[in-house]
Amino acid sequence: MDIRFVAAGGGDVVAIMATEGGELLEAGKALDTATAGRIGRAMKAARFTGGAGQVADVLAPEGVDFARVLVIGVGKAEAADGMAVERWAGHAVKRTLTGGFEKLVLQPDALPGVSKSEAGAHAAMGARLAAYRFDSYRTKLKPEQKPTLKAVDVMMDGTAAAAARAEKDEAIVEGVFFARDLVSEPPNVLYPESFAERLRDLETLGVEVEILEPAQMERLGMGALLGVAQGSSRGGRLVTMRWNGSAQKKAKPIALVGKGVTFDTGGISIKPAGGMDEMKGDMGGAAAVAGAMKAVALRKAKANVVGVVALVENMPGANAQRPGDIVTTMSGQTIEVLNTDAEGRLILADAVWYAQDKFDPSAVIDLATLTGAVIVALGNEHAGLFSNDEDLANAITAAALAEGEPVWRLPLSAAYDKLIDTPNADMKNIAGKPVAGSIVGAQFVKRFVKDGTPWAHLDIAGTAWKSGPYDDPISPAWATGYGVRLLNRLIANRYED
16 A cells, blocks of 8 residues: 655545544644535534544535545544554544545644644554555455555645654554564464574565574573474474664674464363464564564664564474473473463573573563463553563553553562472472462563563563454454564664664
8 A cells, every 4th residue: 555645635535633522623624614514514413522533424525526534533632642643544544445445635633742744654654554454365355345445645734754754664564564464374374484484584684584493402402492392293493583783783682582382272281172273373472573673674773683582383292291291491490391381481481591691682571472361460452561670661661652552560579489489390380370370470481581681571462462353443353463563662762872
């Protein structure tokens, strides 16, 4: 879909803003005047109040050369931010994407907390995100199901600043789409080896990619990661992606670590059949890291960033890991595996340690669809945030809020840590009783963080994908790409030259 910034022009459909109370903004007022008040009367007839996402659809009003005028609410003016503008544009695209129209005109206005140029850039980003579809395996789409929208014009005065920002934002969108595509792929297509090979494509952008195969991981002592992978006929992989964009080439990188279970049956501790198909998305953390690496490379971020993803398939094969097994990690610590469905923390144990051992990073952030418990606590709205460093936690929270990928910080403490003590090894992989599941998972990963290393863990089990109907116009009902925007903003705010 082609997106342009224009000062004037026409199209099939135009979208304008209104705030709570049904107040049209500047562009909307101009259109209302041109139609001799027909837009305002249509809003009143539709009981339009300007609530966020509310739409008044005005068909073929006289006085303007548009087949439809979409009046879309952004909510309270004083609370409307850049994300509100993105969702405004997203609603417009969703309304027109398959409607037979080829060109949509967006007319964003300034808001109390958003300048005109910022509104224009956010409108373009919202339009791009809303247009995402994963149709790779749909061979019998009816004509009315296929997208017809070919172009979006963002119409505003002073287009240069907005266009310049939107050009950089396009790199972020590409990263989000990369992550969404990975999470959406079926598990017979995306498995450890094929996932790793897709990451090789990042080399064309200047990212250094290294793939470790099972024999190499065995020599490094990655018994926890290999233990999860041993039940599958498809061997595990550990992939590192390195972007050296800082002027200080030897400066310590920020390390991003992702859980990449390409399909999770639960292993011997097998999951119930209902909903197991969704476990193709259990690599959402690895997808977010891959998407973030693509974004920083595309926009040529002036930072040193390394991504490490642990890729396995957790299957109940003849050689599968058993409850009661004890494995030795790369760090030398031993783990008693009491539940093979608590596998994500096992592969993170070796991946987090490897990231520190090989790259000596300034900080480590891991992302994982780790626990169902975090969904019980936070639903699909927030990821769980755990950290040993206040500054890092605050920076992640700020980046998350700015990018519409919110987090909620949960506690860590010695009392929770004791729940994974066992007399049989250095630790066990579950608490043994159903308490504080997401916290216990984080405490487990923390045991593989070296003293003095700032670290954060994001449990994204509720945000990496959202099954069933979902009303966020800039996010599809399945793979969201959550984490890419957050990580990119964090790097821009905190780690760039």
